[in-house]
Amino acid sequence: MKRNDVTLLVGGNGKTGRRVAERLQQRGLPFRIGSRSGEPSFYWEDRETWLPCLKGITQAYVTYYPDVCVPGALDNLQSFFGRAVNAGVRKLVFLSGRGEAEAEQAEELLKSSGADWTILRCSFFSQNFSENFFLDPILAGELALPVGPVGEPFVDADDIADVAVAALTDDRHSGQLYELTGPRLLSFAEAIEEIGLATGRNIRYLTIAPEAYRNELIEAHVPDDVIELLLHLFRTVLDGRNEMTTDGVQRALGVRPRAFEDYVQRTAAGGVWGRG
Ligand SMILES: NC(=O)c1ccc[n+]([C@@H]2O[C@H](COP(=O)([O-])OP(=O)(O)OC[C@H]3O[C@@H](n4cnc5c(N)ncnc54)[C@H](OP(=O)(O)O)[C@@H]3O)[C@@H](O)[C@H]2O)c1
Numbered sequence: 264m265k266r267n268d269v270t271l272l273v274g275g276n277g278k279t280g281r282r283v284a285e286r287l288q289q290r291g292l293p294f295r296i297g298s299r300s301g302e303p304s305f306y307w308e309d310r311e312t313w314l315p316c317l318k319g320i321t322q323a324y325v326t327y328y329p330d331v332c333v334p335g336a337l338d339n340l341q342s343f344f345g346r347a348v349n350a351g352v353r354k355l356v357f358l359s360g361r362g363e364a365e366a367e368q369a370e371e372l373l374k375s376s377g378a379d380w381t382i383l384r385c386s387f388f389s390q391n392f393s394e395n396f397f398l399d400p401i402l403a404g405e406l407a408l409p410v411g412p413v414g415e416p417f418v419d420a421d422d423i424a425d426v427a428v429a430a431l432t433d434d435r436h437s438g439q440l441y442e443l444t445g446p447r448l449l450s451f452a453e454a455i456e457e458i459g460l461a462t463g464r465n466i467r468y469l470t471i472a473p474e475a476y477r478n479e480l481i482e483a484h485v486p487d488d489v490i491e492l493l494l495h496l497f498r499t500v501l502d503g504r505n506e507m508t509t510d511g512v513q514r515a516l517g518v519r520p521r522a523f524e525d526y527v528q529r530t531a532a533g534g535v536w537g538r539g
Pocket residue numbers: 273274275276277278279280297298299300301305306307308326327328329330331358359360361385386387388391
């Protein structure tokens with residue numbers, strides 16, 4: 264990568280994209296945000312918006328929204344990878360998910376795109392507890408999910424961003440699939456307990472039946488397709504298949520992954536969960 268090569272960050276103000284943008288900015292490397300609020304705007308559901316965003320781009324960090332398992336996602340990704348390569352993109356770094364058949368199909372599409380590629384196959388992000396759909400229940404004092412005592416190696420979005428920037432800036436990461444996890448398994452109950460300890464708040468974790476969870480989401484006016492997506496994700500990626508840590512962060516960066524406890528301390532100090 265040359266210093267004035269411009270990177271497109273698809274989902275560049277999301278949980279990982281925003282952190283990649285911060286790192287590129289710190290290094291004085293130019294980038295463009297590819298999202299609905301970007302300039303020009305990028306909509307996954309409107310292919311006409313893709314080419315203007317790809318103009319002059321030599322590499323891209325690609326996150327799909329809302330998830331690679333939604334209808335049309337694989338078709339969109341295949342088309343996007345193809346158009347990117349035709350537009351002159353030489354390197355694609357793709358955010359994938361662990362234990363999802365569709366994510367693995369998306370990875371295969373990436374590998375056959377003709378671009379140099381790096382895959383970041385990630386476990387559940389720690390930041391889901393503070394920047395995503397778990398935040399409101401935590402603020403209300405109770406997180407209830409259709410997930411039992413399964414262990415999940417929550418990965419820190421800062422580690423994902425570090426690996427993404429390494430992959431974008433150093434060709435040695437081309438052709439690599441990094442499975443990125445945190446350093447240890449925690450159940451959701453244990454994760455909530457850590458947050459309760461750090462904030463001094465009484466927060467409960469409850470395992471509920473999928474139907475009860477569906478009813479709660481309906482009452483909260485969550486759209487039907489989002490409800491189906493959440494139930495699908497909890498049913499598949501949290502059924503025990505991902506109950507192991509990996510050495511992906513160490514292999515990519517030569518450092519240990521950030522601990523969940525460190526994420527909790529940092530985040531609690533920022534005040535997003537109240538008290539502290
Ligand atoms: N969260 C996890 O734990 C996790 C774990 C493994 C893999 N993943 C994968 O990560 C990807 C991102 O998920 P996330 O929940 O973490 O989201 P996210 O990256 O935090 O945020 C979504 C990003 O997408 C943009 N966006 C939203 N709707 C869009 C649309 N219709 N067209 C174009 N851009 C749009 C948003 O910006 P604007 O609002 O400006 O459009 C924002 O930049 C998914 O493919 C997911 O499977 C997530």
